[in-house]
Every structure is written in C-alpha cells, then in structure tokens.
C-alpha cells in the first residue's frame with residue numbers, strides 16, 4: 001500500500017509499505033478514505049521533534065472498515081468510521097471519566113501512521129465511531145476534521161468553559177484555533193475574539209462565529225483583550241499554539257476566576273509560579289479526548305448544523321503529500337486534506 005513516510009526533517013516521501021494485518025482480536029483494519037496533515041506533523045518536519053527515522057506519518061483518518069478481529073462488536077465490515085488520534089478502550093476509569101486520550105491502554109495513532117491506504121486501528125470497539133449511514137462525499141472533510149482538529153478545538157472550548165454570556169478569546173489561528181471559534185459559537189458564547197493577523201484566516205474565523213478580531217499578539221494582544229473587556233480580561237481563553245508566548249498570552253488574557261483551555265502541544269513552555277498564583281485562573285487542557293465528543297460531532301455534521309470541513313484549504317492526492325507539508329510549513333495552506 002502507499003504510505004507517507006518522513007525520512008528526515010523536510011524529507012517527506014510516499015512509499016510502498018506492507019498492508020497492515022489484524023494482530024490483536026480487538027483490532028480493525030480500515031481502508032482510509034481521506035487523511036490530512038496536522039500542525040503537529042510540522043514539529044518533526046521542522047526538526048523540533050526528533051522521532052526515530054524513518055517515521056510513518058499521520059494520525060487523523062476516516063474510512064471504511066475492511067476487516068475486524070474476533071472480539072470486535074461495535075463496528076462491522078463496511079461501516080464508515082471516524083476515530084481519534086489516540087486509540088482507547090473507552091471502558092477504563094479514565095475513559096469513563098471522559099479522558100480517552102489518556103486511556104490506560106491508549107495507543108497513539110501517530111505511531112501507526114494514518115496517511116496511508118490502510119490502517120490498523122487498535123481497540124476498535126472503543127476507538128471507532130460509525131456514521132449512521134454512508135456519508136455524502138461533501139461531508140467527508142467535516143468528518144475527517146472531527147478526528148482531531150474539530151475535536152481538539154471543541155475540547156479547548158469546553159475546557160475554557162465557553163458558553164452563554166461568556167466572552168471567549170482564541171489564541172492561535174491555525175485549524176484548531178479556527179474550529180475552537182466554531183465550537184465556542186455552538187456552545188453559545190456571546191462574544192468570540194479571534195487573535196489573528198492573516199486576512200484569510202480572519203475571514204474564516206468570522207464565518208465560524210468570531211465577533212471581533214485582534215491582530216496584536218503578546219503583551220499588545222493582552223492589552224487589546226483587556227480593552228475589549230472593560231479591563232477585566234476574557235471569561236474563557238483558548239490556547240491553540242503551544243509556545244511560551246502563546247501560553248502566557250492566554251493566561252494573561254483571562255480574567256481572575258476565568259478559564260484557559262490549552263490544547264497547543266506545549267513545547268518548552270514554563271509557567272512562572274508567582275504570576276500563575278496571583279492570576280487566579282483555571283488551567284485545563286492537554287491532548288484532547290476527542291473520542292468523548294465524536295458521537296455528538298458526527299451528529300452535528302451529518303445533520304448539517306456545522307461544517308468544519310471548510311478549514312481545509314488545500315486538497316491533494318496522497319502522492320503529493322510532500323507538497324502538502326511544504327504548503328503548510330510555508331503557511332500557504334491552513335490545513336491540507338490528502339485523498340486516497
């Protein structure tokens with residue numbers, strides 16, 4: 001089968017690899033319909049993360065169940081399914097409390113690589129959610145978004161306690177930040193401030209429900225948020241970048257007693273204790289438990305209430321994956337969909 005493999009920073013190739021097979025009775029094999037490139041795939045691409053090379057790539061996927069192990073009961077061959085970027089049993093105490101990405105049996109799908117024609121999904125019963133019927137082709141990008149970026153943005157908005165009467169500030173205008181805007185809107189937030197300096201992303205943020213745009217960043221961005229909130233700061237702040245600057249921008253933009261939902265993978269972020277102490281903010285985040293939200297998100301997409309697939313602004317056949325990585329690295333694309 002064809003599969004995307006990264007050999008070194010900046011070196012992305014599409015190569016033949018052996019088809020996966022069922023290794024545990026709880027596995028399923030799916031034929032991938034669409035995959036995509038994540039902002040986090042750029043960390044190894046830029047040499048900031050150093051995995052073992054060569055590395056199979058990708059952790060977002062939708063597809064059709066091709067084969068199931070003997071113990072799989074919740075999905076059947078032919079089902080169209082979506083799964084999170086962490087396989088999870090959905091039965092352990094951590095899963096039952098809604099934190100499936102930290103399941104005691106969690107398997108990162110990135111270690112398997114979903115930018116490929118076929119994927120082995122461990123713990124299929126807990127991981128995969130089938131759509132009620134085969135989706136229409138135009139719904140596939142939105143369902144694919146649910147696999148990570150939408151689910152992650154959704155968790156960030158929930159963690160930040162976005163809701164009616166709340167002012168929500170979103171730090172980060174990548175796909176996750178933009179879909180966090182959509183989530184905050186759906187959760188009923190009164191005012192949604194998108195922090196972005198790219199006009200195309202600002203336009204998409206407005207489409208998804210942003211009421212205000214702030215182009216300043218860092219301390220100037222914080223000052224602008226304070227100015228828009230009577231000097232208090234936002235009730236809810238979403239951090240969707242993962243740098244020292246973005247994390248501090250998020251914490252400082254929240255009012256005392258406010259909530260910060262952080263989902264940007266925090267690379268070398270260190271929090272100053274005294275500032276954190278006196279901020280009085282709630283911090284809640286981490287790898288999003290996308291599986292918690294999948295049934296609801298699938299329903300919202302299938303019924304046409306949300307259209308997160310709009311976040312994909314470049315679609316390429318998997319053979320051109322290298323161009324997709326390059327386009328995202330150079331910020332010519334927000335989010336790249338790979339067709340198979």
Ligand SMILES: [Zn+2]
Pocket residue numbers: 088089090091092093094095096100102103104105
């Ligand atoms: Zn679990």
